[in-house]
Amino acid sequence: MAGRSRLPAGDLARIAAFAAFIAVLGLPGSFHLFGNAVPVTLQSMGPLLAGAILGSRRGALSVLLFLGLVAAGLPLLAGGRGGLGVFAGPSVGYLIGFVVSAFLVGLIVERSGRRPGVHWVLVACLAGSAATLAIGIPVQSAVTGVPLAETFQLSLAFVPGDAAKAVFAALVASGAQRAYPDAAPAARLDRAEDRADRA
Amino acid sequence: MLTGAYVPGRSVVHRAPAGAKLAVLAVACTALVFARTPLWVGVAGAVVVALYVLARVGRRAAWGQLRPLRWLVVVLMVIQVLVADLPTAVTLTARLVLAVALAALVTLTTRTTDLMAALERGLRPFRRLGVDPARVSLLMSLALRSVPVVAGIAGRIREARWARGRERSVRAFAVPLVVGVLRHADAMGEALQARGLDD
Known part of the structure; x- marks a missing residue:
C-alpha cells in the first residue's frame, strides 16, 4: 500500500494494530465515562490518535484499512454498524473526513519534533476534528438533500463533544508519547534513519 | 468471533x-x-x-x-x-x-x-502506483487478528483499574491502552521481520 517505497514490516504492523484499535474504540462497553453511567463511544478519537502517533501517511493508511474492513461487512463502526450501506448513507463524509483528519494531525505532529509538546498535539487534534466536520457536513448535506445551512445547524450539537474528544485525544497521545518515546512520529523516523546509517 | x-x-x-x-x-x-x-x-x-x-x-x-x-x-x-x-x-x-x-x-x-x-x-490496476495487493490482504488479516488482541489488552487494563479501586480517570485507561497497542504492534512487526518480510 506504499507510495513509491514499500512499507517496512514494522510500519505494516503498526498500521494494522491501529486499525484494530479504532475498531475496539467503537465496541460496546469498551469505554465508559463517569463510571458506567454514560456509555460514550470514543471511536472518533481513533483517527486523531492514529495520526498523532503513527504520523500522516501511516495514520491515514490505518484509518483507510479500518474503513476497508467496515466495507467488507464487519460491524466495526460504533453501534455495531458496518457493511457497504454505511458508505451509501449520510455519514460517509465523516468517514472520508477521518482519513483526512488522521493525515492532517500526523502532518502537524511530525513537524513539531521528536518530543512534540502537548500544545502542538492539541492544535493538531483540534484541526483534525475541524477537518472531519468540514468534510462531513457538506457531504451529509449533499446526500440527504438538506440545505447546507440547516445541516450545519443540526451538526452544531456535536461540536462541544468533538472538541472535548480532541482535547482528550491530545492528552492521551502526549501521555503515550512520554511513556513510550517511539510513539512520536518524528522520533521513530529519526531512529529508523539511525539504523539505516549504521547498516 | x-x-x-x-x-x-x-x-x-x-x-x-x-x-x-x-x-x-x-x-x-x-x-x-x-x-x-x-x-x-x-x-x-x-x-x-x-x-x-x-x-x-x-x-x-x-x-x-x-x-x-x-x-x-x-x-x-x-x-x-x-x-x-x-x-x-x-x-x-x-x-x-x-x-x-x-x-x-x-x-x-x-x-x-x-x-x-x-x-x-x-486494487490490481493500482500496482503501477506502488500498491501491492498482497500486502493489502496481509494488512487486512493482521488488523483482523489484532482486534481481539487489542480488546484483550483493554479488558486487562480495565480489570487492573478495578483492582486499584474504581478510578474515574479515563486517561489512566487510555494511555496504557495506546502503549499496549504499540507494544503489540512492534512485537508483530519484529515477528514479520523475522519471517523475512523486509527482504
Whole structure:
C-alpha cells in the first residue's frame, strides 16, 4: 500500500494494530465515562490518535484499512454498524473526513519534533476534528438533500463533544508519547534513519 | 468471533460474483442520484424490494441493516417538509434509504472473505502506483487478528483499574491502552521481520 517505497514490516504492523484499535474504540462497553453511567463511544478519537502517533501517511493508511474492513461487512463502526450501506448513507463524509483528519494531525505532529509538546498535539487534534466536520457536513448535506445551512445547524450539537474528544485525544497521545518515546512520529523516523546509517 | 452480517443462502443474488455485485451497486447508486421524480423512485423501490425477495435474506436481517437510519429518516422528513414540500421530502428520503438498502443487500449476500478478495482484485490496476495487493490482504488479516488482541489488552487494563479501586480517570485507561497497542504492534512487526518480510 506504499507510495513509491514499500512499507517496512514494522510500519505494516503498526498500521494494522491501529486499525484494530479504532475498531475496539467503537465496541460496546469498551469505554465508559463517569463510571458506567454514560456509555460514550470514543471511536472518533481513533483517527486523531492514529495520526498523532503513527504520523500522516501511516495514520491515514490505518484509518483507510479500518474503513476497508467496515466495507467488507464487519460491524466495526460504533453501534455495531458496518457493511457497504454505511458508505451509501449520510455519514460517509465523516468517514472520508477521518482519513483526512488522521493525515492532517500526523502532518502537524511530525513537524513539531521528536518530543512534540502537548500544545502542538492539541492544535493538531483540534484541526483534525475541524477537518472531519468540514468534510462531513457538506457531504451529509449533499446526500440527504438538506440545505447546507440547516445541516450545519443540526451538526452544531456535536461540536462541544468533538472538541472535548480532541482535547482528550491530545492528552492521551502526549501521555503515550512520554511513556513510550517511539510513539512520536518524528522520533521513530529519526531512529529508523539511525539504523539505516549504521547498516 | 468477528463475523459480518452475511446471511447464508443459495439464491441468484448470493451466487453472483462479488465483483459484479459491487459494480452493479456503484452503477445503481449513481443512477439513484438522477431519480428525481416520485415515479422513478417508486420504480427503484420496487426493484430493491424484488431483489430482497429474490435473495430471501429474511425481514429481520434486512431491518437490522436499515434500523440505524430510522431516526435520521424522521428528522430528514420533518426538515424537508419545512424547507420544501412533501413529494420532495419523500423522494429525497426514499432515495437515501434505497441506496443504503441496496448496499446492505450486497453485504448480506456476500461473504466477507469474498468481498476482501474482490477488493484485492480491484486494487490490481493500482500496482503501477506502488500498491501491492498482497500486502493489502496481509494488512487486512493482521488488523483482523489484532482486534481481539487489542480488546484483550483493554479488558486487562480495565480489570487492573478495578483492582486499584474504581478510578474515574479515563486517561489512566487510555494511555496504557495506546502503549499496549504499540507494544503489540512492534512485537508483530519484529515477528514479520523475522519471517523475512523486509527482504
